[in-house]
Amino acid sequence: xxxxxxxxxxCVAPTIGAERVSRRVYLHxxxxxxxxxFLQEALWVHKQALGERGLLVPGRHRRRHLISxxxxxxxxKLARRSGDVAQPWQDLVDExxxxxxxxxxxxxEFFAPAAVPHIRRALESFPGSELHxxxxxxxxxxxxxxxxxxxxxxxxxxxxxxxxxxxxxxxxDEWGWAAFDLADVLRRWGSVIPHDRIHVLPxxxxxxxxxxxxxxxxxxxxxxxxxxxxxxxxANVSLGVVQVESLRRINAELMDFxxxxxxxxxxxxYLAHGGVMPNERERFRPGAERxxxxxxxxxxxxxxxxxxxxxxxxxxxxxxxxxxxxxxxHPSEVGNAxxxxxxxxxxxxxxxDVRSRNQANKALKRQxxxxxxxPRV
Numbered sequence: 266x267x268x269x270x271x272x273x274x275x276c277v278a279p280t281i282g283a284e285r286v287s288r289r290v291y292l293h294x295x296x297x298x299x300x301x302x303f304l305q306e307a308l309w310v311h312k313q314a315l316g317e318r319g320l321l322v323p324g325r326h327r328r329r330h331l332i333s334x335x336x337x338x339x340x341x342k343l344a345r346r347s348g349d350v351a352q353p354w355q356d357l358v359d360e361x362x363x364x365x366x367x368x369x370x371x372x373x374e375f376f377a378p379a380a381v382p383h384i385r386r387a388l389e390s391f392p393g394s395e396l397h398x399x400x401x402x403x404x405x406x407x408x409x410x411x412x413x414x415x416x417x418x419x420x421x422x423x424x425x426x427x428x429x430x431x432x433x434x435x436x437x438d439e440w441g442w443a444a445f446d447l448a449d450v451l452r453r454w455g456s457v458i459p460h461d462r463i464h465v466l467p468x469x470x471x472x473x474x475x476x477x478x479x480x481x482x483x484x485x486x487x488x489x490x491x492x493x494x495x496x497x498x499x500a501n502v503s504l505g506v507v508q509v510e511s512l513r514r515i516n517a518e519l520m521d522f523x524x525x526x527x528x529x530x531x532x533x534x535y536l537a538h539g540g541v542m543p544n545e546r547e548r549f550r551p552g553a554e555r556x557x558x559x560x561x562x563x564x565x566x567x568x569x570x571x572x573x574x575x576x577x578x579x580x581x582x583x584x585x586x587x588x589x590x591x592x593x594x595h596p597s598e599v600g601n602a603x604x605x606x607x608x609x610x611x612x613x614x615x616x617x618d619v620r621s622r623n624q625a626n627k628a629l630k631r632q633x634x635x636x637x638x639x640p641r642v
Contacts, residue, residue: 288367288394291486292387294454295374296445298411299401299468300478305330305372307479307495320488321369323360333357334375338383340437345524358390368486370399377450378443380436384457397462398454399485401478402447405563406586407470409445410551414504416440417513418537420528424513425596426552447566447584451575460574467583485578502538505547510596511604511611512537541614543607548593560586 295301305327308315312322324330328348335343336354343350361369377400379387388396403411413425421428421440434443434453443449447465455463464485468478476495483490504512515536522528536542550556563586570577570584 288361288364288369288391289397289486290361290391290394291368291370291397291399292376293370293372293399293401293482294376294379294450296377296400296402296408296447296450297374297440298408298415298445299374299403300475301372301374301401303475303495304401304479304482307493308370308372310496311493314493315488316366318488319366319368320486321361321364321366323357323364323369323371329353329357330371330373331375333371334373334379337376337387338379338436342437342525347526354390361391361394368488370486374444375439377445378434378436378438378441379453380434381453381456383436384454388457395462396458397464397486398458399464399466399482400447400450400454401466401468401482402566402584403468403470404584404586405445405447405566406556406559406590409555409559410549411470411503412440412445413551414509417509417516418504418533419525420516420519420522420532422513422516425549426555429555446562448562448569451566451569451573455569455573455575461576464576464578465570467577467579467581469583481578502544503546504537504542505545506549506594506596507547507599507603507607508537508542508544509549510599511607512542513596514604536611539618541611541618543610543614548591549596550590550593552595552597553590556590 293301293304308322309327315322324333332343332346332348332350333353333356334340335346336350336352343353357371409429410425413421413428416428419440428440429442434449435441436443438444443453451463451465466478466481466485468474479493479495480490483493512532516532519532522531551559563584567581567584569575570581
């Protein structure tokens with residue numbers, strides 16, 4: 266049985282005369298690596314203020330949106346997640362249904378790979394409401410290398426040209442084609458949701474324009490963002506080609522980092538983002554065959570957006586691929602001497618860090634021994 270959502274006060278039901286206006290529920294489904302974390306942080310920082318303006322951000326914390334995406338997609342990995350995983354999607358639905366305001370938003374990039382039956386379930390979860398879909402998008406030729414890097418930072422072991430295998434979209438693969446091929450996402454979600462209720466926000470990889478993305482995101486949902494300044498974004502840790510190729514090879518030697526928590530905490534947060542690995546931020550490119558495939562998929566997405574009645578909020582040209590690949594190295598061109606230097610510097614930094622942590626633990630142990638020492642009589 267579904268649990269009832271918490272009671273929400275301070276917002277009246279929207280009306281025009283005596284007629285109730287249909288609630289709008291916005292499902293922000295990504296895509297991956299399109300400022301989703303930035304937008305989600307801004308939503309939660311301003312959760313109370315947004316509620317006062319008529320926009321509900323449901324859930325006790327951000328993680329509820331992540332695990333609700335697993336629930337909606339019937340992903341078996343949900344059972345391995347910690348905490349309350351009984352019915353996270355329905356919990357959010359119940360809270361929204363009890364909300365007296367006009368608008369609600371659920372946001373996580375792991376919704377994107379949902380299959381058609383899952384999308385129908387999302388639509389049918391809100392009878393009497395309008396379900397809208399928001400897609401933040403980048404050109405695929407730029408997005409795919411960025412996504413490969415993120416996949417490696419989360420334990421991925423395959424090279425840039427083979428980590429995305431051809432085949433049917435897999436709704437349980439948050440890192441596969443179904444999660445970020447915009448044309449495929451549009452077709453699946455557009456087979457259930459009216460196209461004029463699918464809002465696509467093109468964006469470029471320009472961190473100086475993140476505030477503009479936030480304003481456009483709120484405007485899409487009909488929310489006045491005046492005074493709602495997004496939080497200052499943490500520095501984007503983007504590895505260079507030598508470091509990401511080195512990390513990929515390290516991952517192949519990590520035998521028991523099998524949980525999402527282990528991979529996130531130790532590989533991504535500590536090794537890739539923790540400052541122990543040197544980083545020259547040298548850009549890289551996929552191989553010629555993969556580049557051609559990415560160009561074709563990008564052009565197909567643009568064609569659909571131009572001809573199928575989707576609501577594009579921003580510059581469609583931002584999603585057009587360039588004529589030529591960038592003049593940068595392919596990861597296979599990284600030499601062993603370069604990776605040896607990265608490994609040497611990484612080991613030195615890790616040893617320094619381990620010593621520092623050990624000294625801190627010894628100091629804390631001495632303090633605890635003093636506190637627990639019995640009083641003298």
